[in-house]
Amino acid sequence: MRKRRSNGRPTIADVAFRAGVGAITVSRALRHPDQVSEALRKSITDAVRELDYVPNLNARALASSHSNVVAVLVPSLTQNIFSDVLRGVYDGVENSGLRIEIANTRYNVEIEERQIFEILLHEPSAIIVSGTEQTAASRKMLEKAGCPVIQIMDMTDDPIHKVIGFSHFHAGKAMTQHLLEAGYQRVAFFSGWMNSRSKNRLGGYIEALEEAGVYDPELICEMGNEKPSASQGSIKDYHQFSAAGMGRELMLRALDRGTGIDAVFCNNDVLALGALFACMSRQVDVPRQVGIAGFNDFDYMEAAQPAMSSVRIHRWQCGYQAMQAVRSELNGEPVGERIIDLGFEVMKRGSTDREGTLEAAPLSEIPFTLS
């Protein structure tokens, strides 16, 4: 009996011996069952069960030079946007035998580039990357990665491989148009630090105002706060930055400045929440004096007083469908549509209902029982 260096876990050879077949046939029965006759397949699965055999994933990865790891690059782990995406990814990966490796790019394309490099060292089976604006070097690496690459949460007509997302430009434009239709004339744009996707939303906002002939650069209120990446690794990095405080501050300044705004389109819901609180503290009537809209449509928007308008985007679906696309490709199915636009939904609620014409919608049903 030869010496064993390993832990005592049964190997594929043990299974093969027990089932009375060659090791390679066991491998095939597990990986490509259709290539093995039914009789052998059965005795192999029996042997697997009897021995409690589990494959060694590291060995498999070494031998086949791919790892069954799906790498997912997200710009942030803190903002709910991407945690919803990740939830979709995890829901989508169930029972696939795939593993997920998440990299946090901190909204920094250089970090992203380095991480793509490192990820490729692990020979991933697929890569899911947030956004469509990678550096040239990143794009080149992804193009020759030799595995499916899914870009999500944005839109482009020239995907690296496949894109599943929506147009931030059109989403920004649609919400701005809603504000104009609701009767607001001086619609401000609030944002903190802007990433490429926020910029596209701003672009849509500008186009909508220009088309209506009411665009005024004065209306754009940005806060050039530190990039989140600047604080990386610091032990003080407890709260990244207070988006709500920022929204509050922006609104207070806008009110003080007297630029006569009558609505704000906030780049995200937390800013909108802060803006709402600022109005409350100044007894400014929302929606009559000032309309407020957010972006993302988190759950509290609907529950706010007044209920807040926002743009609902399909975060979970992005992650879930990306994972489905990965799975079907790894199963050898054709790529299919290379551009999938999941769209968005403008949620019109009380906070932008200037004329009071919106019928009072009940809160969407909550699945609970009072105990």
Added chain:
Amino acid sequence: MRKRRSNGRPTIADVAFRAGVGAITVSRALRHPDQVSEALRKSITDAVRELDYVPNLNARALASSHSNVVAVLVPSLTQNIFSDVLRGVYDGVENSGLRIEIANTRYNVEIEERQIFEILLHEPSAIIVSGTEQTAASRKMLEKAGCPVIQIMDMTDDPIHKVIGFSHFHAGKAMTQHLLEAGYQRVAFFSGWMNSRSKNRLGGYIEALEEAGVYDPELICEMGNEKPSASQGSIKDYHQFSAAGMGRELMLRALDRGTGIDAVFCNNDVLALGALFACMSRQVDVPRQVGIAGFNDFDYMEAAQPAMSSVRIHRWQCGYQAMQAVRSELNGEPVGERIIDLGFEVMKRGSTDREGTLEAAPLSEIPFTLS
């Protein structure tokens, strides 16, 4: 020249040849530099640089039967609590050569058990697991995992290996005591679906009220909403459940029921936000008629109107310190303290300032400049 199946990446043998040493010496120079003389070490690192050698992690894992993967189990990816923890983990892993693999247990100990099993198949270098209440089977698996196991975000006097967190019981008790000291008499407890940590907070709440002689079971308002895990994998699983809507609903019912509550301690900040909005819709004065406190201290609590009291917990630090602990152990340093209590902080703000004695604290400084 023998046939190559692989991609053309240089291997350790190439480096060894170039440096004129044996392959194993290269391996040692990379993994245990102190065991190699300085001269060789230098020529090896030169060869590495010249060839752009990067180690194959799958091969390394197979040969050494451990993977440099740190598995992190979190109950949820959606709630900010754990995305902050994960941010700490990612900040802590930088430049360590370790990889992170996240598993989502969905607040379900059976799923957790299965995932621990699967994770162990990958032979992780360390495991970080949320909470201290694993099933007996999970605990047993973790105990004989043969790698550091860090429990985080909770407290126990009998950790599997090491625990870094805080006591939910004491946090719940401390906030309740604050409400009593602020002059509230009938303090309700709001919660949605409860996990073991919430239950401990409730325990602290009850003890504080009992000690003050004002405990009344009527005051506990739970909503037995579906467990989040019930909806797993469903394509409709867009919003998990609306915690804000729940907080609003709970407050409306509490007001209608006329049980005479004068304060609520909400199990989390989003519930508190919903409760605040409910009060606004009924013109109930916060904090004079009803005090509201949350748990977690997300950024919007401070920016709310009135600013909302909450319990600040050290989410980021839990993740970061857990990662530091893992790193130092993998470096062979001693385990050190097995129980690390990071504590918590009761943030007393306007929403529980019944007597109006709190001096108006300015918003904490926001690092931005108006552009």
Added chain:
DNA sequence: ATGTTGAATGGTAGCGCTACCAAAATTGAT
């Protein structure tokens, strides 16, 4: 000079799996 110790280096033999090719078995056509 001899022996002992320890540090530095290398050779060998796997780690557990799969790619590749060859061989065997089956099928169908002639």
Added chain:
DNA sequence: ATCAATTTTGGTAGCGCTACCATTCAACAT
């Protein structure tokens, strides 16, 4: 029955790295 085409199965040879043991050599004690 014969042969070609196809399907099913197995053997061999790695994948790239490291554990284990053997070897070498310098340093020191006897």
